[in-house]
Amino acid sequence: MAVLHPDLRSMIGIPARFFSGSLRTPAQLKASVSDKPPTCTADELHYVSVHSSDWRLALWRYKPPLKAPKRNHPLLLLSGVGTNAVGFDLSPGSSFARYMSSQGFDTWIMEPRGAGLSTEGVRYPEVEESVKTISKQGLAIKHEKDGACSVKQSSHINSDALPEFEVSLTRDKGMVARFDKSRKTRLAETIMGLSERLSGLLNEGLLEGKQNSAISSQITDLSQKLINIIEEGQESVSPQFIDFTEWFTTRIEDFRKQLELIVKYNWDFDHYLEDDVPAVMDYIKARCKPKDGRLLAVGHSLGGILLYAMLSQNGSKGRDTGLAGVVTLGSSLDYTTSRSSLKLLLPLANPAQAFNVPIIPVGSLLAAVYPLASRPPYVLSWLNILISAENMMHPELFEKLVLNNFCTVPGKLLLQLTTAFQKGGLCDRSGTFFYKDHLYKTNVPVLALAGDQDRICPPDAVFETVKLMPKHLVTYKVFGEPRGPHYAHYDLVGSRLAAEQVYPFIIEFLTQHDMNNLP
Structure with missing residues (x-):
């Protein structure tokens, strides 16, 4: 296995744990379910092998309490680009994952290749x-x-x-x-x-x-x-x-x-879509055995984009998605008409420029500028509101999020994501399949949520995708009030008011579709 030198890990902000281990036998994989490092705050840590690669994806599992309502479908959580599972479980009192499991859902967070505790085995x-x-x-x-x-x-x-x-x-x-x-x-x-x-x-x-x-x-x-x-x-x-x-x-x-x-660091969006997510879904279904063979899923940012792309891709081929219901948080397939701050990625649209930057150490960059954004004279304070609106997160949790939730991503992945700012919206790596063109073919109910002060995925960007779906299947809501509180990109997941205002809305949707279409 190619293992990054400790000095290099330090330079690009990747903890040694992110690259530990090698390929394991099935017996070893089973043992690893209960053998988790202190950094994993889930009840269990699972590993999933990915077909045609040597990546082993980490799955954080949160088991429902015995007295919680009984549910029919497990719940899969997908996070944003260059992030790990921490964002869904910042602390016991601010945990999207814990809240969902407390409501009876067997909850799983996927860490895709290159993120968190996912590891790569022997290759080349x-x-x-x-x-x-x-x-x-x-x-x-x-x-x-x-x-x-x-x-x-x-x-x-x-x-x-x-x-x-x-x-x-x-x-x-x-x-x-x-x-x-x-x-x-x-x-x-x-x-x-x-x-x-x-x-x-x-x-x-x-x-x-x-x-x-x-x-x-x-x-x-x-x-x-x-x-x-x-x-x-x-x-x-x-x-x-x-x-x-x-x-x-x-x-x-x-x-x-x-x-x-x-x-x-050699993967793109389609690797997540065609390899990582299907492998994880198959694993969860094998473990939980839902009667109809389906899952519920919540995707934040890139996670929601992946879910939209799944609906489109399967709809175009007339295939079952394996999903009973989908919730997206601050996600869109088309940013062309919005004023998204993600347009900062557009310089990567030149392939030669992208190849000169094979990786983007997002975690290191945010950690490096954080003092300038959080301390006087607050030179880069504008970066804070890209993540969370004013007074929506406790300072200690905000710092934990910035310093622990972000990873290194390949330029190749960001390069493909820049197509979401071009005519036709996000497309596959061949440039011939535009995901938004086939959303109308989906038969999966969707709840699409937006934050009123989300500068990464503004409400108008979310609506650009929502309007393409069958009206009887999609529910669209913007959180935030003219006089406050306001919701920025991460606030739908882990702000101080999320458990009071956002989570119940999601639970209502998930509960409704957890009961539908059962055999």
Whole structure:
């Protein structure tokens, strides 16, 4: 398994727990249901394997109390882009998930690939082995009695994989590096060989269409830059300022980190829609065994967009969605006519620009600017209202949300989401299927909620999607009053008034459709 180096995790704001573990046997997966880390505040933690990938998706489960009303369908919660399960369960007194389970619903939060406790198993073994071979130099330093020491290649490294070299260091003469031309050539061949093998895997189907050559070219350029650095270093590195061994291994490690990011963060919206969500739904149905084989679902932001896309995709093909009812919170398939702040993503519409930014460390960026938004002189205070309206969240919970709920996302995902701001609205990765065009074919009841001060998904954006659905199946409501309180993007999920004003409205809808269409 390609594992991010701890320093890199720290740099991009991804806790080590997000990338822990490897593929497990069915017995191990069963055991992991009750074996959860302290960061998971759910009753149970489950893992779901995703077909055609090595991702294991984390599912946080909240079991209903014994005295709660009996329900017929489990409830699936889907969160926004670049977020984990924390937003649905901030604290015992501010928990969307706990409230739903207290009302009798067996509640599950999905953490998609790259989010929260979801992990990736062993993948691309050929690349993995090559990266490890290069990055693990196996250099051992032997200190000698006369004050001299030698640095040699460790015996456990394959001599055919790495160039042989020896560095002698003495107190009187400083460092003398013997690294002849033939050995540099072998190092260059090793690095470029890794680059070619990785590029070959990409071209065999890891990415789609024109993206193959773009990413392959990026990897080749990266490899050549590393070789140039090493060659220049042999001519210019001064022993008074840098130890060659440390310098060399640092460059190799940087190279490995960048390759891992390019390979690991390689998914888009359609991966969530076609792989992650169906795998999770099948798992929940197998565990809960609803009589009609359906679930109820609530999606916030991107989560609601995924649910709309499911209704559209299945409706266009005349397939059953497996959903008894859907609630969307601040979601739309078409933002073209709204003044959404998400238009900040539009620069990513240029593919070349997107490929130059393979990942977007949303969590790190928000954590970095949070002090500027929450403390005098409040230079970036306008960022706060994108998340929650004034006085709608306790400051400590708001801080917990900002610092713990957001993750790193691939530029490829954001690139596809920018189509929601273009003519026709959100489309699939091929650019030929526009999700909003087939919403009228759905037969699933939908409750669409909006916040009056939601600057990410304004009410008019929500309505752009709602108006396309059969009128007898959709209910639309905007929360917020002219004189307050007001609701911003997250407030529908976890504000101080949500349990009083929003949750009961959702429960009424879910209860109605939990009882309908049973065999």
